[in-house]
Amino acid sequence: MTRNLRTANSKFIDQTSRISFKFDGKKLYGFKGDTLASALLANNIHLVGRSFKYHRPRGIMACGSEEPNAIVQVGNDASMTEPNTRATEIELYEGLEASSQNCWPSVNFDIGAINNFFSPLIPAAFYYKTFMWPSNFWKLYEYFIRKSAGLGKSPTEPDKDIYDHRYLHCDVLIVGGGISGIIAAKIAAKNNLNTVLIDDKNILGGTTLFQENECFKVNNSYSNEWLKNEIENLKSLENLTIKTRTSLAAYHSYNYLLARENLTDHLDINEKKDKIRQRLWKIRAKKVIIATGAMERPLIFNNNDRPGVILSSSIKKYIDYYGVKCGQKVSLFTNNDSAYETAISLNNSGVNVNSVVDIRDKANSLIVKQAEKLGIKIHWKSSVVNTSGYKKINSIEIMKLSDDGTTVFGKKIKEECDCLGISGGWTPRVHLFTQSGGKLKFRDEDNVFLPDKSGLDQISIGSCNGDFELDQIIKNSVRLTKKIFKN
């Protein structure tokens, strides 16, 4: 392992228990608490897959369920292999074997990448425009089209694992164990309501869990410390059931929801035996509180898909939570304040931050001032216009933005980097709300869709409801939760 990609200590990773795993046949090491993605990044592996059509190199881009790129095949066994699994969601265990998909012969040298060279000849709706001549050749064309289909490989033998399902009836179901969900759970359970709190991660706390910054304080302590205390207090509440590693899969009418609880996927191979792998919970809740948070948006520029281009908030989680440096020379590109949190975290962990490229004229928030005070260079009113580096980013090009923000001008500044963090603002996770049949509204100020009308007994709280500031999140989560219990 490249030692210097780990920070000295992380509160969430047990650096005393080393775990060995294999990726693409190569033996690597990580620590207990790692995900496959964090362990790969710690081993300086960014290239993990190839894109579907042009076979362009793909790297880890996020750190949770929103990961679009790092989709891998887990296991080699014909009956136990699992295709298309997000590396960011696989908890590392002793004996894990994973491999990249959709590449041949290997992810480093992929024949299919020739498609990228011919990409002008493969426009959108390409299939419909061609392969029609001569007409009886279609069967042959189709054979090759089908060969290029799909990402992972299906198992070829029956599954040996055991699965279970169970009905669950509760007064309140809270989806998401971040700061809002925890506040709601506490209020619900203290109101003598039979409450269930679920979260897809292995511990509660969401992003607040590793938010240790002067700018984010609750009752005079760091928000992470305050929240840790709140989580500790939840344990004494009798009416509350907490289910971690449980992701909500469906939201049907009349508050009927399906959730998948992962029971053994994170265990060592020899500990999994004879245990239920996953349990499907069929939940009927009187009230549902959605607290699924928000996810960071990417920014659009040429070649923004290279390995090493990572969401800025994910870089922060990798450094603050997993103790993993996504790069040694990191540049950041943003249109909002969040990237500055990442810059400060990186700086505190001794990672060299090249600069922050910000499309705004100027910002005067506390967090930006804090970054300026640390001497972090900021390119105001500028944009990243291109990147280079084939299998991993090695530099970016920065240009000044015109007054109306539609064009760039002036000299191209080339900046060398081995990682680029991008932050295009935040998108509330309204997916569950819309799946339940809810209608959205649009907020013009920051271009987000927010939950609006719903026919069900449910509310959305926290950043999935459009609150992005800590004080607002706390205040509105309390207010809305109390309100739903009144009717």
Added chain:
Amino acid sequence: MKNKYSIFSIIKNAFSYNENWQRAWRDPEPKKEYDAIIIGGGGHGLATAFYLAKKHNMTNIAVVEKGWIGGGNTGRNTTIIRSNYLWDASAGLYDHALKIWEGLSQELNYNVMFSQRGVMNLAHNLQDVRDLKRRTHANRLNGIDAVWLNTEEVKKFCPIINTSPDIRYPVLGGTLQRRAGTARHDAVAWGYARGADAMGVDIIQNCEVKGIKRNGDSVEGVETTKGFIKTKKIGVVAAGHSSVIANMVDLKLPLESKPLQALVSEPVKPIIDTVVMSNAVHAYVSQSDKGELVIGAGTDAYVSYTQRGSHDVVEGTLKAILELYPIFSRMKMLRQWGGIVDICPDASPIISKTHIKGLYFNCGWGTGGFKATPGSGDLFAHTIANDEPHKLNADFNINRFVSGDLVDEHGAAAVAH
């Protein structure tokens, strides 16, 4: 066609960074009057318009669509195409469609990716065996290529099926139609839209029909969200919403609209290269050219227009899938959705005139309309243009529910209803 697709057009456009492709169809405002209006811009409606223009020289016509074209059941089905129906009338209808499918990509200059990978129907009990063998014989008498396969032959044709005798509903054999298969559903709608548009048909999207204007026993036009449009002939091809249109002229149809669900898995490398249907346990599955397993579930028993079904329907289907294909247990489902299907009591469609002059209905396709798209469009166009049914759809008139001449295809419909 103005912008014919060919190898040359692809190379030419590559040089201009693919920025000069013409729109596949226009987006016109409705004219004041048309010779005919088709309500519903799904596959069947667009095909109807295409054949009205192509075969009957009716080019001053419009297709009005409430949402976007192909956004209804055309975009929601499991794309299975076959013609192995029991009765002569159905065999005639569905095989007429299958024959058009076989040359459709060339006819439209648009690759609909019609893939004749075969469709197998499994038998799980003795009654299934008798029914399916009977259907095979009936098919062959009608010139349809159906063969009976025993369990070993089933296993040989599709090796991933669990043919073990100790599953709850063991595979006792099956029928195979080799000419049957699948097609790319969106491409069908887009191909017909492009073809119809090129001949002058106006395709008007985001235009909901609010009422039908009548003068005595004839139609005069349609009230839409884009204003009144005058016409003497209206062809209704609104699938799940047929009764809603019929109610505008106080017409009752023998239909119930129910949610039908389907789902696809994450994409994987090719693992099943045919279509397997299993009515008794309700599991049918195929794999798309993108790699997703395409799975058809059942209908709910109640009327609903919500495009959402009940979870237990999907769960039952997946249980059956896993019994027949235990290797899929670790695969994850990517999407699940519902469409609204209008079901006739005899599980056969209606392609018919009505007692109102100039009003025609093409509906009641239930859970299996996609396969008939080209045939349905061709025959409905004939019916509208001549004010008389073609001999292939004469048996599918509304009046059969009064006369009692039903075309009972419950056994051949994929989804029990």
Added chain:
Amino acid sequence: MPNWNSAIKKIDVNDVVSVNLNHHSELFISEVEPIMKLNIRGKSRDFLSMIGKILNIILPTETNTSTTNKFITAIWLSPDEWLIFKNNVTNRGAEETNIEENLYKNISQKKLGSITNVSDQFVMINIQGKNLYELLSSGCPFNFNDFKNKKGAVTQTLLNHTDVIIYNEDINKINLFVRRSFSAHLWSWMNDSARFI
């Protein structure tokens, strides 16, 4: 007399489980030896008072409840239908025949209602243990949250797609009635599911 060669036997679940149990389930499932079960139907006031006279019990009229006396228990099934079963296992002898005959003479023949002997149609299974409701919720869409604290509560619902009548005899102790033809299936399902409780 029927042949009670039932598929159901008195078994402690842990004995028949073939796969290792991860932890002790403390669940006991056994068939209650053949006892008399009667299905009675009727609506009129005369019917209700006649039943009361013969059986010395007031039939429950409140939804999802039961009444019981020293000898028998009456379970509400629907506004005009009840299930009656004997509380204790006794040899099926003259006593039971007398009850049935008495009811038949005074209810069925007088057209006040109908009496059907369902002793053989339904199998009664007793389930005890603190994980009992976890087992049920593996296959039951019914909400047991209130039911489990209400002695004498009754429900008819589905358990693994099988029709069942569930009677709350005591805390963590229920009697479950299932049609005989489904009983072997349900029994094996319970055995299988109990492994994971």
Added chain:
Amino acid sequence: MFLINCPYCGERDQSEFSAGGEAHIVRPKQPTELSDDQWAEFLFMRKNIKGVQFERWNHAHGCRKWFNMVRDTSNDKIYAVYKMGEKPPTK
């Protein structure tokens, strides 16, 4: 999945019920006297309403009683349930 309030047993999961189609279709007293049109109307023709519909349901796996339901088929919202023979609610 609906949560249906059976008028006899209370709130139960949809899987315990079966749907029985449009309600208040009166079976003709003298079927032999009907014309073919009238018979077809009774047997096959349905309003198939998109909107508020009156329909029959059966608590098949519970009390086995039939009852009526008022439901909006455009959003599956159940407005009321009432026993067989009872007057349908007007609002």
